[in-house]
Amino acid sequence: MSTTDFGAFPAVTGGAYAAPATNEQATAPERPSWSNMKAPDARSQPNAAVAVTNGHRALKVFFANPNALFGTAFLALVIAVALLAPVLYPDDPLSMVGKPFLWPCQDPAFPLGTDSLGRDVLAGILHGSRISLFVGLVATALGLTFGVVVGAIAGYFGGWVDDLLVRLIEIFQTLPSFVLLVVLVAIVQPSATTVTLAIAVISWPTVARLTRAEFRAIREKDFVMAARSLGVGHGRIIFREILPNALPPIIVTSSVMVATAILMESALSFMGLGDPNVVSWGSMIGTGRELVRTAWYLTALPGLAIVFTVLALNLIGDGLNDALNPRFSQDR
Amino acid sequence: MAPLLQVENLTIGFPRAEPVRDLSFEVSAGETLAIVGESGSGKSLTALALMQLLPRTARVTSGRIVFDDRDLLGLDAREMRQLRGREIAMIFQEPMTSLNPVMSIGWQIGEVLKVHEKLSGRAARERAIELLRLVRIPAAEKRVDDYPHQLSGGMRQRVMIAMAVACRPKLLIADEPTTALDVTIQAQVLDLLDTLRRELQMAVVLITHDLGVVAQWADKVVVMYAGRKVEQALPGDLFNDPLHPYTRGLLSASPRLKSDFHYLSGRLTEIPGSIVSAAGEAGCPFRPRCRQARASCGHQVPPLIAQTPERLVACPFTSSLKAVPDAASLSL
Numbered sequence: 095m096s097t098t099d100f101g102a103f104p105a106v107t108g109g110a111y112a113a114p115a116t117n118e119q120a121t122a123p124e125r126p127s128w129s130n131m132k133a134p135d136a137r138s139q140p141n142a143a144v145a146v147t148n149g150h151r152a153l154k155v156f157f158a159n160p161n162a163l164f165g166t167a168f169l170a171l172v173i174a175v176a177l178l179a180p181v182l183y184p185d186d187p188l189s190m191v192g193k194p195f196l197w198p199c200q201d202p203a204f205p206l207g208t209d210s211l212g213r214d215v216l217a218g219i220l221h222g223s224r225i226s227l228f229v230g231l232v233a234t235a236l237g238l239t240f241g242v243v244v245g246a247i248a249g250y251f252g253g254w255v256d257d258l259l260v261r262l263i264e265i266f267q268t269l270p271s272f273v274l275l276v277v278l279v280a281i282v283q284p285s286a287t288t289v290t291l292a293i294a295v296i297s298w299p300t301v302a303r304l305t306r307a308e309f310r311a312i313r314e315k316d317f318v319m320a321a322r323s324l325g326v327g328h329g330r331i332i333f334r335e336i337l338p339n340a341l342p343p344i345i346v347t348s349s350v351m352v353a354t355a356i357l358m359e360s361a362l363s364f365m366g367l368g369d370p371n372v373v374s375w376g377s378m379i380g381t382g383r384e385l386v387r388t389a390w391y392l393t394a395l396p397g398l399a400i401v402f403t404v405l406a407l408n409l410i411g412d413g414l415n416d417a418l419n420p421r422f423s424q425d426r
Numbered sequence: 427m428a429p430l431l432q433v434e435n436l437t438i439g440f441p442r443a444e445p446v447r448d449l450s451f452e453v454s455a456g457e458t459l460a461i462v463g464e465s466g467s468g469k470s471l472t473a474l475a476l477m478q479l480l481p482r483t484a485r486v487t488s489g490r491i492v493f494d495d496r497d498l499l500g501l502d503a504r505e506m507r508q509l510r511g512r513e514i515a516m517i518f519q520e521p522m523t524s525l526n527p528v529m530s531i532g533w534q535i536g537e538v539l540k541v542h543e544k545l546s547g548r549a550a551r552e553r554a555i556e557l558l559r560l561v562r563i564p565a566a567e568k569r570v571d572d573y574p575h576q577l578s579g580g581m582r583q584r585v586m587i588a589m590a591v592a593c594r595p596k597l598l599i600a601d602e603p604t605t606a607l608d609v610t611i612q613a614q615v616l617d618l619l620d621t622l623r624r625e626l627q628m629a630v631v632l633i634t635h636d637l638g639v640v641a642q643w644a645d646k647v648v649v650m651y652a653g654r655k656v657e658q659a660l661p662g663d664l665f666n667d668p669l670h671p672y673t674r675g676l677l678s679a680s681p682r683l684k685s686d687f688h689y690l691s692g693r694l695t696e697i698p699g700s701i702v703s704a705a706g707e708a709g710c711p712f713r714p715r716c717r718q719a720r721a722s723c724g725h726q727v728p729p730l731i732a733q734t735p736e737r738l739v740a741c742p743f744t745s746s747l748k749a750v751p752d753a754a755s756l757s758l
Binding site for chain 2: 315316317319320321322323324325326327330334335338339
């Protein structure tokens with residue numbers, strides 16, 4: 095029946111499968127001449143044909159994009175500043191250190207001037223980056239984790255589990271999210287932690303919906319059926335087969351989520367609902383608000399910090415979208 | 427000795443249709459059973475029923491599936507999951523989509539071993555390389571890190587086979603494993619399956635609509651029409667002396683170089699009508715398309731008649747035509 099040269103193929107025992115043509119391959123690695131000639135399709139493909147894997151290719155596309163590069167560079171700068179702030183300005187940025195209403199460049203000791211209480215604006219911006227980044231990153235991480243898990247379970251299992259979780263998502267989506275955020279923060283004592291948690295609570299439903307939609311599409315794919323036919327359990331299928339395929343849009347969304355979280359934190363601080371003991375960009379704008387006609391730099395400088403950080407994150411999001419979008423990707 | 431797999435009176439029901447009705451067959455250890463039939467005859471659903479992976483809306487409404495002295499329909503989800511991949515494995519029609527696009531093939535093969543044999547990552551990788559050699563992929567130690575898009579269709583199907591045989595199953599279900607491949611690759615893949623069958627002492631259920639494949643690789647053939655078994659025979663008998671009018675039609679509709687039927691007779695014949703015409707008809711499902719149909723065919727579904735122990739046919743009017751091996755007079 096079979097014409098395969100099976101003589102070159104010893105019995106499979108104990109997992110010791112023999113390579114039929116190791117010797118020939120050693121002498122001519124470019125074109126292995128097989129004793130078993132039944133695989134011309136295999137031989138016709140040069141081995142090093144495509145050395146660049148998915149991840150590498152995406153990185154290349156990402157870093158070839160000047161906008162994405164700028165975004166990454168600026169974000170790196172903000173992160174560096176946040177890390178270095180306690181070294182550069184070890185004192186509390188809320189302490190009064192100079193004459194009030196010094197304009198930028200007026201006094202070399204205060205390059206960005208001082209506010210109505212004589213607090214150093216530059217120190218405030220540097221320390222404010224810490225709180226903005228902390229809230230942005232941690233709130234996103236929490237919202238993302240919860241949203242992905244809920245969305246994955248709803249999308250993968252479907253049925254009544256899906257119905258139940260979608261109702262839960264819809265409850266959150268029908269409430270105006272910022273009002274909910276204000277209420278949440280007003281109920282608990284405002285602090286960096288509670289603000290972060292509150293932002294995570296209002297941001298997870300978006301991720302959950304996105305993840306659910308991705309999972310519903312991907313769970314019908316043949317490779318999921320193939321994995322099931324090999325006895326792979328639900329947990330592994332969700333997290334190791336489907337989730338890696340669903341990641342590109344989730345990654346893109348997460349960069350925008352960080353930006354949104356920073357904006358929300360600023361908005362809360364502006365309204366005086368932030369942590370009163372920590373300086374943040376939003377609280378700086380809030381205190382400078384009444385003086386906007388006499389000392390506009392007090393609102394403009396932290397405002398610019400917010401604008402550029404959020405812009406950088408959005409540029410990163412766009413870059414990731416271009417790099418990871420399957421439509422631009424040859425291999426999916 | 428009891429057969430490895432025993433399917434008894436299997437009926438699969440959707441809410442509005444019964445695509446598989448009263449199907450029985452047996453597969454002994456190490457044997458290749460081919461299930462032949464046109465699209466829509468219930469072949470693939472039968473395969474999915476064996477794996478207990480039917481679509482949500484479909485259910486096995488009656489019958490038994492006994493595998494290795496266990497009734498598969500009585501197993502719970504967990505027991506079934508442990509069986510899949512380890513004792514029964516399946517390969518699918520589309521090698522292009524049956525592999526996870528974002529995971530390397532070595533990882534995907536290793537996944538099966540991690541699930542069933544609790545191998546560590548390193549050991550799983552070693553075994554994956556061995557398995558790639560087993561399915562004759564050259565330079566397996568390099569190829570193991572390739573992604574599916576870097577492989578040709580034939581090689582992907584080999585990878586699928588490697589995943590399926592990773593835990594040395596007793597039964598391999600191949601659902602049209604070569605339909606998506608071109609003819610030369612098709613022969614290699616089937617040769618490989620046959621070789622592995624002998625090496626690993628697997629039984630194979632080969633689902634196909636290709637009669638050439640049946641002639642070359644099957645030990646036993648079941649012909650299905652509209653969800654029912656209409657004929658069962660050894661391949662030699664089936665090709666030399668088809669009994670059921672549908673089988674005759676299939677054979678005369680396929681080109682054969684050494685044909686007894688119509689090597690010189692020019693045009694291939696076709697079976698008039700389509701399989702859809704079987705829906706809702708009383709009596710023999712093939713009656714609307716059968717040129718030798720008689721009034722009595724509409725009364726009841728013809729029972730399977732055992733001509734010899736290996737030879738079953740669901741048509742009472744076969745003996746009179748037995749001596750006429752000429753296509754022109756076959757009424758088809």
